[in-house]
Amino acid sequence: MSTASPTTRADRVEPPPRCPDLDVRDLEQRTRLMRIITRLIAVSDLGNREIARRAGLPMQKISDLLAGRLEQLTLDELQTLRRTIDHELTPP
Secondary structure: OOOOOOOOHHHHOOOOOOOHHHOHHHHHHHHHHHHHHHHHHHHOOOOHHHHHHHHOOOHHHHHHHHOOOHHHOOHHHHHHHHHHHHHHHOOO
8 A cells, every 4th residue: 555645637737827918917017008009009100110219229129019019018118108109299
């Protein structure tokens, strides 16, 4: 007779590692900002390269945003982009 204790399937499955980048509230905020920014970019006269330059971000970040790769952008970067484009679209 074996002395090993029987294990159940639940005992063998480890919980997924906690990933701070996938916080639901953060993801909702970033998704909302992404939608706003892509609309602002569409109505802006600025090109993507100019938007990236003014926001101080690499052009790849704009490409990631427009391709929907939200995980590549932080909330701070998205807020910077929004301020940059809003500032350009708001008359003085």
